[in-house]
Amino acid sequence: xxxxxxxxxxxxxxxxxxxxxxxxxxxxxxxxxxxxxxxxxxxxxxxxxxxxxxxxxxxxxxxxxxxxxxxxxxxxxxxxxxxxxxxxxxxxxxxxxxxxxxxxxxxxxxxxxxxxxxxxxxxxxxxxxxxxxxxxxxxxxxxxxxxxxxxxxxxxxxxxxxxxxxxxxxxxxxxxxxxxxxxxxxxxxxxxxxxxxxxxxxxxxxxxxxxxxxxxxxxxxxxxxxxxxxxxxxxxxxxxxxxxxxxxxxxxxxxxxxxxxxxxxxxxxxxxxxxxxxxxxxxxxxxxxxxxxxxxxxxxxxxxxxxxxxxxxxxxxxxxxxxxxxxxxxxxxxxxxxxxxxxxxxxxxxxxxxxxxxxxxxxxxxxxxxxxxxxxxxxxxxxxxxxxxxxxxxxxxxxxxxxxxxxx
Amino acid sequence: xxxxxxxxxxxxxxxxxxxxxxxxxxxxxxxxxxxxxxxxxxxxxxxxxxxxxxxxxxxxxxxxxxxxxxxxxxxxxxxxxxxxxxxxxxxxxxxxxxxxxxxxxxxxxxxxxxxxxxxxxxxxxxxxxxxxxxxxxxxxxxxxxxxxxxxxxxxxxxxxxxxxxxxxxxxxxxxxxxxxxxxxxxxxxxxxxxxxxxxxxxxxxxxxxxxxxxxxxxxxxxxxxxxxxxxxxxxxxxxxxxxxxxxxxxxxxxxxxxxxxxxxxxxxxxxxxxxxxxxxxxxxxxxxxxxxxxxxxxxxxxxxxxxxxxxxxxxxxxxxxxxxxxxxxxxxxxxxxxxxxxxxxxxxxxxxxxxxxxxxxxxxxxxxxxxxxxxxxxxxxxxxxxxxxxxxxxxxxxxxxxxxxxxx
Numbered sequence: 082x083x084x085x086x087x088x089x090x091x092x093x094x095x096x097x098x099x100x101x102x103x104x105x106x107x108x109x110x111x112x113x114x115x116x117x118x119x120x121x122x123x124x125x126x127x128x129x130x131x132x133x134x135x136x137x138x139x140x141x142x143x144x145x146x147x148x149x150x151x152x153x154x155x156x157x158x159x160x161x162x163x164x165x166x167x168x169x170x171x172x173x174x175x176x177x178x179x180x181x182x183x184x185x186x187x188x189x190x191x192x193x194x195x196x197x198x199x200x201x202x203x204x205x206x207x208x209x210x211x212x213x214x215x216x217x218x219x220x221x222x223x224x225x226x227x228x229x230x231x232x233x234x235x236x237x238x239x240x241x242x243x244x245x246x247x248x249x250x251x252x253x254x255x256x257x258x259x260x261x262x263x264x265x266x267x268x269x270x271x272x273x274x275x276x277x278x279x280x281x282x283x284x285x286x287x288x289x290x291x292x293x294x295x296x297x298x299x300x301x302x303x304x305x306x307x308x309x310x311x312x313x314x315x316x317x318x319x320x321x322x323x324x325x326x327x328x329x330x331x332x333x334x335x336x337x338x339x340x341x342x343x344x345x346x347x348x349x350x351x352x353x354x355x356x357x358x359x360x361x362x363x364x365x366x367x368x369x370x371x372x373x374x375x376x377x378x379x380x381x382x383x384x385x386x387x388x389x390x391x392x393x394x395x396x397x398x399x400x401x402x403x404x405x406x407x408x409x410x411x412x413x414x415x416x417x418x419x420x421x422x423x424x425x426x427x428x429x430x431x432x433x434x435x436x437x438x439x440x441x442x443x444x445x446x447x448x449x450x451x452x453x454x455x456x457x458x459x460x461x462x463x464x465x466x467x468x469x470x471x472x473x474x475x476x477x478x479x480x481x482x483x484x485x486x487x488x489x
Numbered sequence: 490x491x492x493x494x495x496x497x498x499x500x501x502x503x504x505x506x507x508x509x510x511x512x513x514x515x516x517x518x519x520x521x522x523x524x525x526x527x528x529x530x531x532x533x534x535x536x537x538x539x540x541x542x543x544x545x546x547x548x549x550x551x552x553x554x555x556x557x558x559x560x561x562x563x564x565x566x567x568x569x570x571x572x573x574x575x576x577x578x579x580x581x582x583x584x585x586x587x588x589x590x591x592x593x594x595x596x597x598x599x600x601x602x603x604x605x606x607x608x609x610x611x612x613x614x615x616x617x618x619x620x621x622x623x624x625x626x627x628x629x630x631x632x633x634x635x636x637x638x639x640x641x642x643x644x645x646x647x648x649x650x651x652x653x654x655x656x657x658x659x660x661x662x663x664x665x666x667x668x669x670x671x672x673x674x675x676x677x678x679x680x681x682x683x684x685x686x687x688x689x690x691x692x693x694x695x696x697x698x699x700x701x702x703x704x705x706x707x708x709x710x711x712x713x714x715x716x717x718x719x720x721x722x723x724x725x726x727x728x729x730x731x732x733x734x735x736x737x738x739x740x741x742x743x744x745x746x747x748x749x750x751x752x753x754x755x756x757x758x759x760x761x762x763x764x765x766x767x768x769x770x771x772x773x774x775x776x777x778x779x780x781x782x783x784x785x786x787x788x789x790x791x792x793x794x795x796x797x798x799x800x801x802x803x804x805x806x807x808x809x810x811x812x813x814x815x816x817x818x819x820x821x822x823x824x825x826x827x828x829x830x831x832x833x834x835x836x837x838x839x840x841x842x843x844x845x846x847x848x849x850x851x852x853x854x855x856x857x858x859x860x861x862x863x864x865x866x867x868x869x870x871x872x873x874x875x876x877x878x879x880x881x882x883x884x885x886x887x888x889x890x891x892x893x894x895x896x897x
Contacts, residue, residue: 242868243843243885245653249868250861257865311721313878425851433849435651439871439887441841443833443859451851453658457665460650460657463847466881470721473874477651477883479847 088112088154089182089213091122096133096156096220097322099124101272102330104410107157107187107224111137113178115151120144128408134159134169138176149177156217158187161196170199180206184213188225216318218484223273223411225486226431232401236273236432237414237421238266239448240474243437246445247418252285254446261305261471262436264297268305268323269434271331275358275404275412279420280342289350290415291333302327305471314467320478324469335409339400339420343369347379358407359385360400393423401429418450425451425461430481433463437475496520496562497590497621499530504541504564504628505730507532509680510738512818515565515595515632519545521586523559528552536816542567542577546584557585564625566595569604578607588614592621596633624726626892631681631819633894634839640809644681644840645822645829646674647856648882651845654853655826660693662854669713669879670844672705676731677842679739683766683812683820687828688750697758698823699741710735713879722875728886732877743817747808747828751777755787766815767793768808801831809837826858833859833869838889841871845883 082090095110102108103125111133113121121141125133134155141148159169159181173181181200186193197207218225223234240258241247248254256263270276276290309324336351341361351357361369366387370377388399404412414424424430435448454460463479470476490498503518510516511533519541521529529549533541542563549556567577567589581589589608594601605615626633631642648666649655656662664671678684684698717732744759749769759765769777774795778785796807812820822832832838843856862868871887878884 241653243841243871243887244857245649245855246862249863249865251863253864253866255865313719313721313876314881422851425849430849433651437845437885439874439885440865440868441833441838441857441871442862442865442868443830443857444855444862447653447852447855449652449849449851454654454850454852455657455659456661457657457663457848457850458661460848460850463651463849466847466878466883468721468876468878468883470874470876473722475874475876475883475885477845477847479651 085154085182085208085210086212088114088119089156089184089210091119092154092156093213093216093220093318094322094326095122095124097319097326098330100220101274102127102332104128104274105224105227105408106132107221109133109155109157111156112154113137113141113148113151114154115146115148120146120151129165132160132166132169135166135172138172150179151177152180152182153178154182156184157221158183158185158192158194158196159200160187160192161199162191170196173200174203174205178205180208182208182210184210184217188221189228215484219317219319222431222484227405227410231405233275233404233409234411234431235414235424235429236269236411236434237416237424237430238269238434239421240436240438241448242440242442242445244441244443245447246442247448248446249442250445252446257438257440258436259438259472259474260297260301261308262474262476264301264305265324265436265471265476267292267294267296268328270334270413271328272323273334273411273413274409275335275337277337277339277400277412277414277416277420279416280338280340281417281419282415283338283349283351284342284344287349290336292331294328308469308471312467312469315465317465317467317478320467320469334413335407337400337404337412339396341366341369341385343372345369345373345376347375355384357384358403359383360396360403361385361387362396363387363389394427397423397427397429418447421448422450422452425449432478432480435477436471437477439473493590493616493618494620496522496527497564497592497618499527500562500564501621501624501628501726502730502734503530503532505727505734506738508628509682510535510740512536512682513632513635513816514540515629517541517563517565519564520562521545521549521556521559522562523554523556528554528559537573540568540574540577543574543580546580557587559586560588560590561586562590564592565629566591566593566600566602566604567608568595568600569607570599578604581608582611582613586613588616590616590618592618592625596629597636623892627725627727630839630892635813635818639813641683641812641817642819642839643822643832643837644677644819644842645824645832645838646677646842647829648844648846649856650848650850650853652849652851653855654850655856656854657850658853660854665846665848666844667846667880667882668705668709669716670882670884672709672713673732673844673879673884675700675702675704676736678742678821679736680731681742681819681821682817683743683745685745685747685808685820685822685824685828687824688746688748689825689827690823691746691757691759692750692752695757698744700739702736716877716879720875720877723873725873725875725886728875728877742821743815745808745812745820747804749774749777749793751780753777753781753784755783763792765792766811767791768804768811769793769795770804771795771797802835805831805835805837826855829856830858830860833857840886840888843885844879845885847881
């Protein structure tokens with residue numbers, strides 16, 4: 082590992098810590114080095130606040146450093162346009178930084194390449210670190226989807242038995258997976274803006290859908306950190322950090338309910354605070370209001386978006402648009418078979434993270450209850466597959482598209 | 490790795506090469522060392538022929554060596570009883586070998602410990618190599634099941650999608666898995682005595698059920714060998730050898746058909762030679778004879794065992810007994826959902842080897858179509874789990890029982 086690699090890795094680690102807190106901006110990390118020492122570093126702030134480069138520059142200044150002749154390592158091309166904040170390229174040029182190291186260009190068409198061009202034109206040396214293209218790309222997958230396709234990046238998370246069941250025939254599913262896997266899911270929730278469930282899960286499980294790091298002891302946390310050593314397949318930086326890192330800054334994701342069951346009770350966990358959104362069909366909502374007086378009573382203050390759609394796939398597209406409007410860049414789909422099936426049929430799942438428990442049920446409920454399939458060759462082939470053993474559970478991760486997918 | 494480890498490993502490798510050729514004897518390997526060099530080695534011969542120790546002793550003698558003072562490394566406790574051949578302990582004592590290294594005792598109650606005792610009583614030093622207990626146990630799992638429970642060891646092999654389907658809703662299943670996985674299955678077939686399929690598979694696929702190493706190029710063979718480096722979970726010696734080793738000596742396993750479909754055609758691949766066995770219910774067979782004239786015409790020379798049973802589970806127990814009578818120590822269950830379900834319900838699957846392809850179908854046919862399951866906690870918890878990536882396919886292996894299971 083060269084010195085450049087070390088600093089760029091540090092920038093990527095910082096970027097990772099910010100995922101989940103910056104949407105709809107990409108999470109970026111920056112490290113400023115002078116005379117062989119780090120003199121400043123930082124990550125992207127919350128939306129509307131400083132970007133990583135500016136955070137790092139301010140950090141260096143606050144520590145009393147003169148930045149002239151310093152080098153900056155950034156996990157993504159610095160922006161060159163005025164958004165909520167001024168361009169980072171200007172901040173870099175003005176403070177006298179003489180060299181910028183970046184692993185990839187910003188996929189945002191407003192930036193893409195122009196940040197680098199602007200730096201070069203101002204006499205700043207730019208070093209493209211191709212060897213960090215993969216890790217840096219993994220860090221901004223959701224931003225890339227959001228900025229290029231105007232939709233959130235959807236991760237379908239499931240715990241399945243070896244014979245592909247998420248629950249027994251009776252519906253009982255506690256517990257398929259082990260504690261490492263469950264901690265992993267709580268960490269994963271800290272990295273997404275929303276968690277999506279369907280009516281069945283809400284009624285059956287009354288889930289909290291929050292992040293509960295304190296449910297897990299240090300032994301579980303430390304063991305999960307150690308698991309990342311046994312990753313096979315593509316070496317996925319994001320996944321490794323997710324296992325390795327201690328999650329410090331996080332907020333509970335937005336709870337999203339797709340559909341509104343008539344039998345919903347307003348004192349369920351889902352309604353415990355305002356951090357939720359219901360997405361339902363107009364008719365379905367009207368029906369629920371008619372039969373459910375509790376619901377009717379709170380209908381004025383209900384956070385609900387209704388639409389009219391003819392199919393489950395339509396409702397998925399409506400959901401994704403509604404989430405996009407709310408600035409949701411990434412969402413964790415924690416559905417049962419029906420909801421997962423609708424998302425799958427709509428082609429709306431970008432990443433599959435399945436935890437496979439070493440258990441055999443022999444029968445039960447499938448993770449995806451999609452439309453009848455005709456041919457094996459029509460199945461969705463997953464890319465960039467990585468697997469990791471979390472204790473005796475196997476995490477299998479694969480994407481709909483390769484890390485270097487280009488869309489427009 | 491000590492010198493002892495090196496020689497014991499060699500003995501285990503030799504034992505592995507003999508698996509599939511020795512039933513119902515255990516496959517054992519032996520290495521004789523004198524003055525720091527291997528002077529003889531060998532594995533168990535076919536049933537009724539020399540055991541490993543004798544093969545190795547004869548090898549050393551043929552090469553002109555004097556065995557007095559030599560040491561022998563054997564992957565299993567030498568036998569002390571007269572079976573088809575005289576006791577190996579006598580051969581060892583008589584040729585002057587002064588030290589025997591073994592990793593575990595013979596699970597055969599006729600031997601268990603008495604081989605070692607006999608050696609010690611004759612003044613031969615015995616070194617128990619506990620650190621080879623695991624690999625050596627994995628090598629004799631099927632023998633152990635056979636000798637202690639009087640039944641063959643059953644491996645259920647399946648190729649599934651990530652969402653747990655062995656075929657699309659239409660039944661189409663070609664191809665789920667990649668070439669490495671398919672080569673792996675052909676290698677696996679060389680290590681079992683029988684391959685079991687059901688009526689549906691026979692009619693739908695007209696399978697050969699043989700070993701076709703020549704279907705695979707050297708690139709595929711070499712790549713599969715390299716895969717064993719990325720095993721996670723328990724380090725499974727048997728699995729690693731299966732990937733690594735070149736399979737030289739092998740015979741096609743016995744083809745076993747459970748059930749007899751009325752629409753069976755006698756020119757199907759299954760009947761191409763006599764290396765088959767049909768196990769069917771009496772009534773089912775009678776029905777098939779009535780409607781199928783082709784079958785009726787060859788009924789005299791049909792290799793069939795019929796029985797009377799009331800349930801699918803009964804038919805599984807009948808099948809296992811019939812196979813045991815034929816000296817089948819290990820069988821590969823390559824069934825569809827129905828047959829796998831019957832075996833699973835009967836508790837008759839000892840090892841699951843599932844190849845998980847990075848594909849998502851969204852719907853389709855489950856690998857095991859068992860009885861409705863009530864509770865997740867009733868699921869079968871697999872032991873000694875190992876996973877290996879075979880290209881982009883994941884092999885997941887787990888056992889019903891731990892490697893050190895003790896039965897009586």
